[in-house]
Amino acid sequence: MAKTNPGRFFEDYSIGQVIEHAVPRTVSGGERALYHALYPARHALYSSDAFAQACGLPASPIDDLAAFHVVFGKTVPDVSLNAVANLGYAEGRWLKPVYAGDTLRSSSEVIGLKQNSNGKTGVVYVRTTGTNQRGETVMEYCRWVMVRKNDLDAPAPETVLPDLKTVLASEDLVIPDGLSFEGYDFTLSGEPHRWGDYEVGETIDHVDGVTIEEAEHMMATRLWQNTAKVHFDATFRPDGQRLIYGGHVISMARALSFNGLANAQMIVGLNGGAHANPCFSGDTVKAWSEVLDKADTAAPGVGAIRLRLVATKGGAPFELRGEDGKYKPEVLLDLDYWALMPR
Amino acid sequence: MAKTNPGRFFEDYSIGQVIEHAVPRTVSGGERALYHALYPARHALYSSDAFAQACGLPASPIDDLAAFHVVFGKTVPDVSLNAVANLGYAEGRWLKPVYAGDTLRSSSEVIGLKQNSNGKTGVVYVRTTGTNQRGETVMEYCRWVMVRKNDLDAPAPETVLPDLKTVLASEDLVIPDGLSFEGYDFTLSGEPHRWGDYEVGETIDHVDGVTIEEAEHMMATRLWQNTAKVHFDATFRPDGQRLIYGGHVISMARALSFNGLANAQMIVGLNGGAHANPCFSGDTVKAWSEVLDKADTAAPGVGAIRLRLVATKGGAPFELRGEDGKYKPEVLLDLDYWALMPR
Amino acid sequence: MAKTNPGRFFEDYSIGQVIEHAVPRTVSGGERALYHALYPARHALYSSDAFAQACGLPASPIDDLAAFHVVFGKTVPDVSLNAVANLGYAEGRWLKPVYAGDTLRSSSEVIGLKQNSNGKTGVVYVRTTGTNQRGETVMEYCRWVMVRKNDLDAPAPETVLPDLKTVLASEDLVIPDGLSFEGYDFTLSGEPHRWGDYEVGETIDHVDGVTIEEAEHMMATRLWQNTAKVHFDATFRPDGQRLIYGGHVISMARALSFNGLANAQMIVGLNGGAHANPCFSGDTVKAWSEVLDKADTAAPGVGAIRLRLVATKGGAPFELRGEDGKYKPEVLLDLDYWALMPR
Structure with missing residues (x-):
């Protein structure tokens, strides 16, 4: 039993801590097909290589949300296994499209901590980064969750609240290299x-x-x-x-x-x-x-x-x-x- | 609401009209695997590259019915969103096998119209064509559906009933290039x-x-x-x-x-x-x-x-x-x- | 009706008989993705090409159990369609990893037979072998099932009980070529x-x-x-x-x-x-x-x-x-x- 993962509790987090999440994942046409089977997804850029190529991309990427889910899924055993509530997201940015054959991994940095007044739970803020096999960041986002304390006698950490943008400015958005909608086919x-x-x-x-x-x-x-x-x-x-x-x-x-x-x-x-x-x-x-x-x-x-x-x-x-x-x-x-x- | 697709009504079709259907689709090993997970499909030509190659094909194609479903699915928003009944099929022909990596699109030509005597519905006949990324027709079929009128005051179109074969002659069938069953392995x-x-x-x-x-x-x-x-x-x-x-x-x-x-x-x-x-x-x-x-x-x-x-x-x-x-x-x-x- | 497969009955098996099972199968990233969708599979070697390559393999293999299921599935119409009970497994060995693009087939040799005293059923022992498109054995296992007799008057075969190891010795295990855990990443x-x-x-x-x-x-x-x-x-x-x-x-x-x-x-x-x-x-x-x-x-x-x-x-x-x-x-x-x- 000692060998299974009990998840982290609130007192296990500290500001600046970086958690490398386990189990990298290679995606393929299989993940793309399943995404189309599970959701009524029809955006043409994610459905057709030819359409994506006409928009300047090398091929049709994996759906942006699928990339998010892969990056997010890896964080669950380390961040939210003992979470009471998933409180919010901010500053999420997609930085590179993910293509079939790419291998993704994730890491999270603890950027905020605040123990609740009840002494039993606290809020943990992390910035999570998804990286491909070339070491390129494919996406990043901040997320905060309420996590239980295991040792109620553990001292409360100094409260640190990250300064997060409520809205990304358009200048913060990263457009994929080569993307052009000049020849876009509306039909x-x-x-x-x-x-x-x-x-x-x-x-x-x-x-x-x-x-x-x-x-x-x-x-x-x-x-x-x-x-x-x-x-x-x-x-x-x-x-x-x-x-x-x-x-x-x-x-x-x-x-x-x-x-x-x-x-x-x-x-x-x-x-x-x-x-x-x-x-x-x-x-x-x-x-x-x-x-x-x-x-x-x-x-x-x-x-x-x-x-x-x-x-x-x-x-x-x-x-x-x-x-x-x-x-x-x-x-x-x-x-x-x-x-x-x-x- | 004006931006969502209400679908076409009977009075929106005219003889000779060609509708290019949206959202081309690239298929992969993912679609093949899902087909095997969703149906008890075991025909060897669609299960094994080696078997297909022994029959003269470059690889195992996507199931013919999967190709049909991809071509057909694209027509739904344009042809049958307001359909009351799916009345029939005719003259369906598979002209080229579809392989992993192919991108399919569809278009339909209106080849028949007949308003029903109740004035509220009519029958629309279309010939639908599926095309791959090289512009080759991979399949075609005729289909007729009963569609509602939206504007009951719209005048009835001249009745045109297409002359459709009830059965394709064997000479109408197209055999894939290179196909040979001479070395067919019945085991x-x-x-x-x-x-x-x-x-x-x-x-x-x-x-x-x-x-x-x-x-x-x-x-x-x-x-x-x-x-x-x-x-x-x-x-x-x-x-x-x-x-x-x-x-x-x-x-x-x-x-x-x-x-x-x-x-x-x-x-x-x-x-x-x-x-x-x-x-x-x-x-x-x-x-x-x-x-x-x-x-x-x-x-x-x-x-x-x-x-x-x-x-x-x-x-x-x-x-x-x-x-x-x-x-x-x-x-x-x-x-x-x-x-x-x-x- | 005569054309459908009724399955084999106990009297249809004989010692030394080799049954080549039908419907070879090519696996792809689609089968891999479905395995991850159907099971909470997270072992890194089967999730990430990069992780597998760091362990000396050319890519991430298809899950060993998926390879087993593909090999096993082919045997069902020939071995267990009329089985009353699936009694046991022994001497299962994985000999070569299976990769996307491989085509698998199976064959089984009858290695044991024993009619039950009731005269209505018997136990059939088979050794099943899975082979890839290069003729390499990817896995083998023994399995025994209780099968119904169809013709109760058929004479009982001579009882042959195979000498099966209850446990494979570690020397019997085959380690994939090139596998090394010296640079294994435990994070x-x-x-x-x-x-x-x-x-x-x-x-x-x-x-x-x-x-x-x-x-x-x-x-x-x-x-x-x-x-x-x-x-x-x-x-x-x-x-x-x-x-x-x-x-x-x-x-x-x-x-x-x-x-x-x-x-x-x-x-x-x-x-x-x-x-x-x-x-x-x-x-x-x-x-x-x-x-x-x-x-x-x-x-x-x-x-x-x-x-x-x-x-x-x-x-x-x-x-x-x-x-x-x-x-x-x-x-x-x-x-x-x-x-x-x-x-």
Whole structure:
């Protein structure tokens, strides 16, 4: 028993600590195909080598969110095995596309600590970096989680709160080398709407819905080697329900957003995100988006668009919070990200 | 909302109109592996590179029905999003095998229109063509669907009924370049029965059955990027059931037909097909076949066999229609196709 | 009906008979990705090309158990279609790693026969060999099953019981060419525990559990082209339950054993195994291990460890048999294997 991983507790973290996460992963066409089987993903840049090549890339990359899930999954045994709550994300940036054949690894630096006043839990902030086999950073993001203390007598660490941007500036976004949307084919991409057609404040109901099955969310979560018991073991929670990995809801909502945002091709920035309510098998996930901002980029024909992506289980679109200011019970996800779109 | 795709209505089609369908797709070993995970597919030519090479092909192709599903899936947002019924298929031909690495796209030409006497719906006939990254046509088929009118005041178009063959002649079939069954290995293929062993009128009960699960049919249908809501959203139909994509039943039945038709290797022609009754999760699909015709081909050692493939949910084999002439309620599929078999 | 495979009955086997099994199979990154989606597999050598290359291999192989399943699956139509019980395994050896692009086939030699005293069934012993496209043996194992007689009047064959080792000696184990654990990265592999840290008699509770779903075990079993009806057809057993392929439980337990045995990288020997009780959808599979033996190998930095791997559905760990000497009802699997581990 001593040989199994009990996970880290709040007192096991210290500012500046760097954790190299285990189990590097080589991705292939298999991961790409499974992503298309698990989500209704249709963005053309991630579906067709020929389309990606026409946009200046060497081939169609693995979906940006799949790259995120692979990087994230490795952190679970070290960061969130004893987490009580997944509190937030910030400063997420995709820096290099990931292609079939790439091998990814992850490391996290502890950048913030704050013990809660109850003395039983604390908040840990990490900056996680995903690296490919050439040592290039493919993505990075900050995440903070509430973690239990194991030794309640361990002294509280000095409180350090990282100074995180609530929104990435468009200058912070990294455009993949060679990307050009000048020859973009709006017929093949599926919609005629370009960057100039979207207005800040505009909302889009993505209309479609998917009813979630146990087998699917477990296959997805395992594919990213995320080991959190709560997703797999129906005997783990008192109610006998498996909690669905929040990333499964993110990928589902993003894929559903194709219908109305087919040209929001690449995700390059993650400003923030909240898993507003838990998702369970049998829930029917729908999605809506709001245009939060727009910006130019230096790449030919490429604009940036900042979007709020909201996943719900039923409920009317465009309603996020109740009168009490809290997320409505049917809201599953509230995500704030930057994508690249043809101008 | 204006940005999402409402689909086309009957009055939106006109004779000669060509619709280029969105979202090209590159297939890989991932799609092949998923096909084997989703269906009990065992035909050796689609399982083994070495077997395919011994038959004169460069490698094992993607299953012919997988190629069909990819081509078909792209047409759904443009052809059948507002379809009331999927009425029929004709003149389906596989013209080039599809290999890992190929990128497929589809286009459809409207070849027939007939408004129904109720004025609320009409039948649209299209000829769909799938093309690879070299611009080669990999397959084509005709399909007709009943589509709703949105504007009931729109004038009825002139009725045009295409002249479609009810059965492809053996001369219409295209044999893949280089295909030879002269060195065919009947041990590795799984059965000793060759073309000469089948007689017109012979029936085969394929014996095996598979009970269908929601997660599987949804993964299959998503893999082909088929977006029809009715397959995914349990809240869409009043009965809370997800209708299973008819193509899932076709692939399941074809895979089950291995047991008795292991050497009916390649599908080269689709004469017609009817989805006789809807299929739902929990149904146990079984299959039987009837030999309808046989023909020679010019390729070495290669014969053509025309087969009726019937999928049922329970029920006795070889019973297709009741006394009223209608499909019996347990019949799911009645398909008429040409396959290639070693002589 | 005459054309479908009825399977072999006990009287159809004879000593020395060699059965070439049908349907060779080419594996790719797709099979690898599906293995990661279906099981919580995290052993680094099978996850990362870079990690495998640092251990002296050309790339990350397909999981050893996936190779076993592919070889085993082909034998089902010839060996166990009419089996009443899967009685045991012995002398299993992995001789060459299997890589993406390899094509596998299988053959079996009948090495033992014993008719049961009831005259209705008999035990058939086979030695099965898996071969790649270069004719190299990739694995071999012995297996014995109880098979029904079809013709009860068929004479009983002379009883031949093969002389099978109950445990492979460490000298029998084959270490892959070039394998070296001298530069082994214990951070990337996920645990610090090396060969010298395990003691014979030590037990490890692997803690994690996975609740099994119908869609998952069917996809896994189909992926290996295992055609046994009982896994797929809910109408086949009187209780309406699909029996889960024993190999699915083996792979699930092995993957769960990562937590405590992350460095037991390669499986090279299978001494024996019993499917103690049937497994059904809804069962939550957990696992524990016991160190049975340890041995040196000639490869640099590589030790061998003999492990008992036990899968249970609930129940306390480390309890295998009741007072009656029989497996406790919650025990699913009792497997005895050799793995390679860094010294």
